[in-house]
Amino acid sequence: GDSVTQMEGPVTLSEEAFLTINCTYTATGYPSLFWYVQYPGEGLQLLLKATKADDKGSNKGFEATYRKETTSFHLEKGSVQVSDSAVYFCALLRGSTLGRLYFGRGTQLTVWP
Amino acid sequence: GAGVSQTPSNKVTEKGKYVELRCDPISGHTALYWYRQSLGQGPEFLIYFQGTGAADDSGLPNDRFFAVRPEGSVSTLKIQRTERGDSAVYLCASSLTTRGSSPLHFGNGTRLTVT
Numbered sequence: 001g002d003s004v005t006q007m008e009g010p011v012t013l014s015e016e017a018f019l020t021i022n023c024t025y026t027a028t029g030y031p032s033l034f035w036y037v038q039y040p041g042e043g044l045q046l047l048l049k050a051t052k053a054d055d056k057g058s059n060k061g062f063e064a065t066y067r068k069e070t071t072s073f074h075l076e077k078g079s080v081q082v083s084d085s086a087v088y089f090c091a092l093l094r095g096s097t098l099g100r101l102y103f104g105r106g107t108q109l110t111v112w113p
Numbered sequence: 114g115a116g117v118s119q120t121p122s123n124k125v126t127e128k129g130k131y132v133e134l135r136c137d138p139i140s141g142h143t144a145l146y147w148y149r150q151s152l153g154q155g156p157e158f159l160i161y162f163q164g165t166g167a168a169d170d171s172g173l174p175n176d177r178f179f180a181v182r183p184e185g186s187v188s189t190l191k192i193q194r195t196e197r198g199d200s201a202v203y204l205c206a207s208s209l210t211t212r213g214s215s216p217l218h219f220g221n222g223t224r225l226t227v228t
Contacts, residue, residue, distance in 0.1 A: 004155075006155075041221075042221065043117065043220050043221045044219040046216040049216075089155050089156070099158075099161050099168065099211065100158045101148075101217070103148075103156045104155050
């Protein structure tokens, strides 16, 4: 069945460090891929997405590239800030109609000044 | 404008009791979703509505769980004969349409604790 596997956290970095959070997926067909973020005390919100192979999603300095050959969608940021501290979730959607999103377990990121 | 609102924010109930969790979506959003998040896990799909009808309820774990959206706006998730394993954060989300380009807007969730 469809599933998402994320690297286990927590991840702790110093400000301005480079961030990678790994995400791989299993799905039939050609899913759409998402990263959601949950800041402390807030609801989940969409960070970025990619809907087809080789697409790159980007937002707030974060990037992720949809790699069909490695079934991956790793999240990267070149220089993290304290305000990036949050839980990050990778998710997939089969097809183009929103409905059942499959989420990974989430990765807690803490950035120290 | 107002986001997705979920009430109550916390609910503690005894095993065997009935509970109702409410979700007020963003005004004008036609699609509404319920997810459940257990500790240390990602959100797990339960059900989604397009308008008043349940378009996909395949994630409901058993017949103790039921959800309604009678007027195509507010939704209520109902859990009968609660069990300790039902303890989790129940998340509601809405989207303008069901197209993949329309992002989900999540509420802050209802934390349900069954004692």
